[in-house]
Amino acid sequence: MTLEMQRPRPVWQIMFSTHHTDVGLLYLITSLAFLFLGGALALAIRVELFLPGSQFIADSMTFNRIFTVHGTTLIFLFILPFASAVGNYFVPIMVRYKDMAYPKLNAIAFWMIPPSGALIWLGFADFTWYATPPYSIISAPGPAADMWIFGLKILGISSVLGAINFVVTIMKCKHPDMSLGQVPLLAWSFLSSSLIILVAIPTFAAALLMLLTDRLGVSGFFNPAMGGDPIAYAHLFWFTFHPEVYVLVIPAIGMMYEIIPRFSRKPIFSYNSGVFAFVLLAIVGFSSWAHHMYATGMSFTEKTVFMVGTLAAVPASAMHVFNFLATMWNGRIRFATPMMWSVGGIALFFSAGAGGVVNAAMPLDFTTHDTYWVVGHFHLFVMGTIAFGSIGYLYYMFPYVTGRMYHEKMGQAHFVMSFIGAVLVFYTQHVLGLYGMPRRVYDYPAIPEWIAMNQIATVGAMLIGVSMVLFLANMIHSSAKGRPAGMDDPWKLGGKYYYPYQNKNPQH
Amino acid sequence: MRGITALLVAVLVAVPPATAMQAHAAGDEPGEYLDRRVEIWNLFFRLMVVAFTIGAIVSGTMVWQVWRFRESNPNAKPTPYEEKGEW
Numbered sequence: 001m002t003l004e005m006q007r008p009r010p011v012w013q014i015m016f017s018t019h020h021t022d023v024g025l026l027y028l029i030t031s032l033a034f035l036f037l038g039g040a041l042a043l044a045i046r047v048e049l050f051l052p053g054s055q056f057i058a059d060s061m062t063f064n065r066i067f068t069v070h071g072t073t074l075i076f077l078f079i080l081p082f083a084s085a086v087g088n089y090f091v092p093i094m095v096r097y098k099d100m101a102y103p104k105l106n107a108i109a110f111w112m113i114p115p116s117g118a119l120i121w122l123g124f125a126d127f128t129w130y131a132t133p134p135y136s137i138i139s140a141p142g143p144a145a146d147m148w149i150f151g152l153k154i155l156g157i158s159s160v161l162g163a164i165n166f167v168v169t170i171m172k173c174k175h176p177d178m179s180l181g182q183v184p185l186l187a188w189s190f191l192s193s194s195l196i197i198l199v200a201i202p203t204f205a206a207a208l209l210m211l212l213t214d215r216l217g218v219s220g221f222f223n224p225a226m227g228g229d230p231i232a233y234a235h236l237f238w239f240t241f242h243p244e245v246y247v248l249v250i251p252a253i254g255m256m257y258e259i260i261p262r263f264s265r266k267p268i269f270s271y272n273s274g275v276f277a278f279v280l281l282a283i284v285g286f287s288s289w290a291h292h293m294y295a296t297g298m299s300f301t302e303k304t305v306f307m308v309g310t311l312a313a314v315p316a317s318a319m320h321v322f323n324f325l326a327t328m329w330n331g332r333i334r335f336a337t338p339m340m341w342s343v344g345g346i347a348l349f350f351s352a353g354a355g356g357v358v359n360a361a362m363p364l365d366f367t368t369h370d371t372y373w374v375v376g377h378f379h380l381f382v383m384g385t386i387a388f389g390s391i392g393y394l395y396y397m398f399p400y401v402t403g404r405m406y407h408e409k410m411g412q413a414h415f416v417m418s419f420i421g422a423v424l425v426f427y428t429q430h431v432l433g434l435y436g437m438p439r440r441v442y443d444y445p446a447i448p449e450w451i452a453m454n455q456i457a458t459v460g461a462m463l464i465g466v467s468m469v470l471f472l473a474n475m476i477h478s479s480a481k482g483r484p485a486g487m488d489d490p491w492k493l494g495g496k497y498y499y500p501y502q503n504k505n506p507q508h
Numbered sequence: 509m510r511g512i513t514a515l516l517v518a519v520l521v522a523v524p525p526a527t528a529m530q531a532h533a534a535g536d537e538p539g540e541y542l543d544r545r546v547e548i549w550n551l552f553f554r555l556m557v558v559a560f561t562i563g564a565i566v567s568g569t570m571v572w573q574v575w576r577f578r579e580s581n582p583n584a585k586p587t588p589y590e591e592k593g594e595w
Contacts (some may be wrong), residue, residue, distance in 0.1 A: 264577070265587045325569060332579045332587055347570060363552040452568045494590050 006089030018103035023110050024088030024348075028394075030113055031081035032475075035387075037121070039468055040074035041066050046461035049454045052446045064126040065144075071129035072148070075248070076155050077117050079382065082390050083251035084110070084162055087190045089397065091166060094187045095174035100165050109165065112158035116151040123147030128440065130237060133222040133230040137214040149212050156205050163194035163201075185274045189254025192278040193247045196285060200247070204240035207233060228343065231296050235265035244287040246313075249349075249381060250278060253320050253387030255344045259396050260324050263339035264331030265493060269323050278321040284312040294365045303362050310360040317353050321346060332398050337411030341392025344419045348384030351376060355430065357373070370440075373433025376426045384422050391418075396476075399490040406481035410474040417467035424460025428453050 014022045044066055048057045057063045088106065092099055100106045125148035127136040136145055170191045174183060183191075213219040220226020222233040259268065261268045268274065287309030294303050324346050333339065355377050358364055368374060391414075398406045432453045437444060444450055486492070577584065 050515070232555075265590050302511060321566065325566070325573065328573050330575060330587065331577050332590070333577050334579050343570070343574060347567065350563065350566055350570075354559045356561050358552075358555055361552045361555050363549055427582050494593060 002297060016107075018099075018107045020088045020092050020099045020103070020106065023100075023103075023106050024085045026110050027081045027085035027088055027113075028401070030110075030117075031078050031085055032394075034073050034081070034117060035239050036468065036472065038070050038078055039465065041070035041073070043461055043465050045070065048424065048442055048459040049444070050358055050458045051454075052451065054443065057442060060442045061469040064128070064440070065124045066130050068125050068148075069120060069439065072120050072152075073117075074130065076152070077113065077120070078161060079248050079386055079390070080155075081110075081113055082394075083190075083193070083248075086186075086251065086255060086390075086393060086397070087162075087166055089400070090301070091169055091187050091190055092173075095170055095183045096178060097169060097173040097175070101168035102165050103142065105161050106165050109158045109161035112154045112161075116154040116158070119147040119151035121152070123151070131211060133211065133214070133233045134224055134228075136211060137223050138225070140215075146212070147446050149208055149215075153205065153208050156201050156208070159197050163197035166190045166194040167198070172186040181275075184270065185257040185271065185278070186251075188275050188278050189250045189257070192282040194491070195249040196243045196247050196250075196282050199286070200243040203236050205451045207240070210236075212438050216271035231293070233333050234293050234296065238292045239286075242289040242292065243282075243285040245381065246281050246315050250281060251394075252345070252386040253349075253417040254278075255396075256324065256345060256390045257392035259338045259342045259392055260327050262396075262493065263334045263336060263342075264328045265333075266327055266331045268377075269326035269329075273319050274323055277316040277323070280319075281313060284316065286310055288360075291360055291365070294362055295369045307362060308362050312355065314353070314357055317349075321350055330443070334491060334493055337406070337408060337415060338392045338396035340412060340415045341395065343387030345385050345392060345417060348419075348422060349379055350373050351427075352380035352384055357382065370438055371433035372429045372437045372439050375396035375439045376429030376433060379429070380422075380426045384426060388418075388422075398478070399485035399487065402479045402482070403485060404478055404488070405485045405490060406478040406482060407474050408472050414467045414471045414474065417463050417470070421463035421467065424463065425457045426460075428457045428460065433456070 014025060045063070046055070048055045048063060057066065088100065123144035123146070125131075125140065125144040126149075127140045127145060131148065135228075170183060170187055171180075172481040174180075210219065210221040214221055214223050214226075214228070220228040222228045222230050224230065257268060257274060288306055290298065290302065293308045294306075300307075311417065324342075328343075335343075359368060359373070359377060395406055395411055398404075432450065433439075435447075435449055435453070437450050437453075444454070575581070
């Protein structure tokens, strides 16, 4: 067994290790640290919006800085590194290999994250996670914007290195007796998302360089004053970051594929449809980027093409949902903490997807463009689906990492409060958008409906904040003093604690 | 169960192209702007009906499953896989 906490070692030994579970542990701790930092910024945003007028944030630029760093942190420094943590821990074991294919490259990919996190946080840029040109070129304040660009550049390289490692580990290093059709769905999810990264990230890497040279004044790709076009940046950005949504969500779905059969006490209903849906999502993810840009003056035909491209993701997403429902059918389900998070995640995934289908239709998109609807929709995916799947899996892997059990009641309270909080915040934000409130504003007129809905959303956010304090206390206390986990069956479900946990790759 | 799943997937695959074709049929010429807007809103309401109908069915199924197949339900019985201890 890999019992990180029960086998104390000097910290430097873990820090300079290239073993996949050590690198996984570093990814895990780093991503959780950024989860709490980014979450604290979210609470600051919600407190500011509790009432119209300025509450405690001095000016709009400070507010812009806060939501820029909030978004950048939670997407690039929490969700992606958390997925890498899970992949590092389990992919080599699932494909029965001694480590990742390139262990040193793996460690290098991790060690790029702390400096990029430092660049983003010390700079505290203000131009949104989209780095909106031409503002980002012409007047975004100096070092902060450049630090953000360099931070993202380094994170992009880290993602590409990690993706290469996952693809080679799964495709070339799996046990010779194991066909690709026997690779667990969690590993398949990493294969699919890694392939998306390899295709999508280089475009954004180029866009970042162009943005930087524009800022330096040596080019004018996106600067209208020099004949450039900010819409070109929008195309390059969304060509990367719409598929990136699938990079974020696919591993979370892979994690649910581990948890749901285990706690339903049944095998997965259809392995093949799971694989098919992952591959399909990876492909159709590239056919919908311009649905973010309906309002930029595209022709009707272009908009129709991207509307259809967006809707093409529906069957693949629905296949996952039906697969989960069919797996749970006729099961004997134990609603332990990981299962509660997974089922809650599926419910919110479905809500987010249904909202996305409606939103993909051009008329509603024009109605909701740049309103709080978009904030609600996006967060229902990243918080409701991805964070729920990830946190559920964190509880699931907790015994494996620490050798101890977390506090079950606290875990369940964490889920209930977060679920209610997520519904209060993100469903309300959808309605707020339909009432016309624009996003990315730090003040708003005193319209009674807007005030009421902002207050509901802030109460929901506070509920999530309190639940996260419970979560942190549970993790710290249980990893030090939790009761020892029975590693063959920590939840006493019968059978065995899923097969990857029976193996251990020796240190090297 | 597989048949129902296949049917649902088939419906989901069929609906988007059909609605998109309707949008395309609305025309792209400036003179037809008003008709196109009517068609688009039609499409929107149809999508709303589809999304909310499927949403209600799936969400309802999920809620029912959670209640019916929880292990504390009096009617819960061990799955065939539990006896082997492998799943």
